[in-house]
Amino acid sequence: MNRYLVMAMRRPGFDPAIVQPHKDFLEGLRAGGRIELSGGFSDQSGGAYLLLADHVDEALAIAHEDPAHLSGGWDITVYEWQAR
Template identity: 80%
Template sequence: MNRYLILVMRRPHYDPAMVQPHKDFLEGLRAGGKLEMSGPFSDKSGGAYLLFAENFDEALRIAHSDPAHTSGGWDITVYEWQAR
């Protein structure tokens, strides 16, 4: 498994009602062993999560199924992260 850093940055028109579905999505990933850690940025601009996936395509597929992405209210960027 590889690690992928997912940056989730709020757009000006994001829907606050989508925050809870996003959190629920992350909890589902955590329960499934796909999420190492997650959290918001202190300035409320967005957040990040560290995802386990077999490859970049899988990480992108997972990140693009996040309600933060599907709602159109956040910009999602995926990086393969070779953290130690």
């Protein structure tokens, strides 16, 4: 599996009610062994998670199921991350 860095940045006027469903989504991915790390930024602008997937299309499909993405209140960007 490859690593993908998913950046989830809040847009102005995002719905705070989406934060818990977003966290629940991440916990489901973690339970399934699909996330190595996740967390919010201290300035409350958003956060990131390190997603495991076979290819970028799979990573994008997973990230686009995130309630943060589905709500339209966050910008979700996926990068293939060749970290060591």
